[in-house]
Amino acid sequence: MPELPEVEVTRRSIDAPLRGAVVQGVRLGKPLRWPLGTEPAQLVGCRVGAISRRGKYLWMPLRCQDMSPDEADPPGLLLHLGMSGSLSLSAVPAPAGPHDHFDLVTDRGSLRLTDPRRFGAVVWSPGLQEAPAARLLGKLGPEPFDPALTPASFHAALQQRRAPIKAVLLSGDVVVGAGNIYACEALFEAGIDPRQRADRISRPRAERLLGAVRATLARALDLGGSTLRDFHDAHGMSGAYQSQAAVYGREGQPCGHCGSPVRRIVQGQRSSFFCPACQRR
Ligand SMILES: [Zn+2]
Numbered sequence: 001m002p003e004l005p006e007v008e009v010t011r012r013s014i015d016a017p018l019r020g021a022v023v024q025g026v027r028l029g030k031p032l033r034w035p036l037g038t039e040p041a042q043l044v045g046c047r048v049g050a051i052s053r054r055g056k057y058l059w060m061p062l063r064c065q066d067m068s069p070d071e072a073d074p075p076g077l078l079l080h081l082g083m084s085g086s087l088s089l090s091a092v093p094a095p096a097g098p099h100d101h102f103d104l105v106t107d108r109g110s111l112r113l114t115d116p117r118r119f120g121a122v123v124w125s126p127g128l129q130e131a132p133a134a135r136l137l138g139k140l141g142p143e144p145f146d147p148a149l150t151p152a153s154f155h156a157a158l159q160q161r162r163a164p165i166k167a168v169l170l171s172g173d174v175v176v177g178a179g180n181i182y183a184c185e186a187l188f189e190a191g192i193d194p195r196q197r198a199d200r201i202s203r204p205r206a207e208r209l210l211g212a213v214r215a216t217l218a219r220a221l222d223l224g225g226s227t228l229r230d231f232h233d234a235h236g237m238s239g240a241y242q243s244q245a246a247v248y249g250r251e252g253q254p255c256g257h258c259g260s261p262v263r264r265i266v267q268g269q270r271s272s273f274f275c276p277a278c279q280r281r
Contacts, residue, residue, distance in 0.1 A: 002081040004144070004177035005217055005241075007056045009224035010081075014089050014111060015051040021106035022047050023062070029101030030118060033082060037132065038124035048106065049074065055140040055176040056080060058087075059128055073127035077104075078136065082119030088112050144177045144217050151207035158198040158206055165201060166194035167268050169213070174198075178213050181241060182220065184248045184273045186212040194265070194272040196281040247273040 002010075026040035042064070049061035061076040081087070093103060093110040102113040102122045113120060125133035141157075142149040157174040158165070168174055169183040178186060187194050189212035192205060201209065220241050242249050246256055251264035255275040265272050 001083050001179065002056065002085065003179035003182065003220075004056055005182075005220035005224050007058065007081060008053055008221060010087050011051055011053045011058055014087060017089055017108055018048045018060075018106065018111065019050055020047060021108035023104060023106050025103075025105040027096065027103040027105070029096060029099075032101055032113075032115065033080070033119050033121040034123050034132075036122060036124055043077075043104075043124075049076070054137050054143070055172065057137060059133065061128075073129045075124070075126045076128070076133075078121070078123045078125055078133050079113070080121045081113075082115055082117060082121065084117040085113055085115035085120030088114065141171075141173045141176050144175050144214055149175060149210070151203070151210055154210045155201070155203045155206035158201050161198040163198060164195050164267060165192060165198045165209075166270075166272050168198040170268070170270065175210070175213060177217055180270050181245065181248045182213070182216045185245055186216045188247045188274060188279060189216065191279055193276075193279045193281045194267060194274050200281075247275060249273065 023043045023046045026036075026043050028036065028040060043062065046062035046064040049063060051061075052059045058079040059076055060079065061074045063074055079087070089109050089111050091109050093105070093112055096103065096112075097114070099114050099116045100112055101115055101118060101120075104111040113122060123132055123136075125131070127133065128137070142153075154174060158168065161168045161174070163171075166183055166187060169178040169186070170180065172178075184194070186209060190205065190209040192201065192209060223241055223244075247262050250262045250273060252261050254260065255262055255278055258275065258277045260275055260277040262273055263276050265274075
């Protein structure tokens with residue numbers, strides 16, 4: 001599943017080439033998770049603005065002449081890669097394959113969403129502050145690198161949750177972006193057992209955990225930047241990151257710190273990998 005680092009690296013790769021591009025056409029394939037929400041012809045002539053990211057959503061603002069644009073909150077497309085989606089940009093698109101379900105053709109190239117499982121989405125919204133964008137993004141927790149997310153606010157949010165810390169991280173309520181692999185790695189780095197109740201984590205340990213989440217995601221972003229060409233599919237980057245993971249996917253292998261075998265348990269139907277010696281409740 002594409003995680004926040006993949007989505008951010010994707011954003012960086014398409015933002016500069018597409019900024020200022022004029023939409024010439026839209027091709028829809030099979031239905032995605034949600035309908036587009038507007039007539040494709042409405043998008044022709046719109047100019048692409050700076051693409052931003054919130055959680056695992058990308059927001060592509062569009063300046064469209066006949067839509068009485070609100071300068072502060074223009075309409076646009078909200079994109080999500082779902083379970084198996086990936087975006088690619090090409091000067092001249094190849095003929096659409098069976099898994100290519102959205103093409104945005106512009107005067108600066110074509111953006112294509114390839115998504116075999118079709119849990120991804122491209123949704124029109126009249127603004128970022130309007131439904132449906134506001135409704136979808138409003139549920140998300142703070143961004144991991146938002147300076148407003150402090151050790152104190154992170155600890156305070158954990159104090160409100162009795163669930164195991166691993167589940168709380170995956171929920172995205174206290175911070176977005178800690179998907180399964182990154183949550184496992186951050187908990188290892190912070191020395192916290194994934195089963196520990198979130199509200200029992202002390203302030204100093206919460207601070208370590210927030211630092212570990214940020215460091216883990218920063219490393220993934222660095223890796224993504226350096227290996228972008230190698231992951232044409234949505235799983236490539238997590239796969240590349242996994243090869244350097246300390247505990248994720250390493251059940252039975254010796255912990256790099258202490259040599260104890262890495263354990264795997266199932267929490268909420270997801271695998272948690274951890275070192276029972278290095279990670280404490
Ligand atoms: Zn260990």
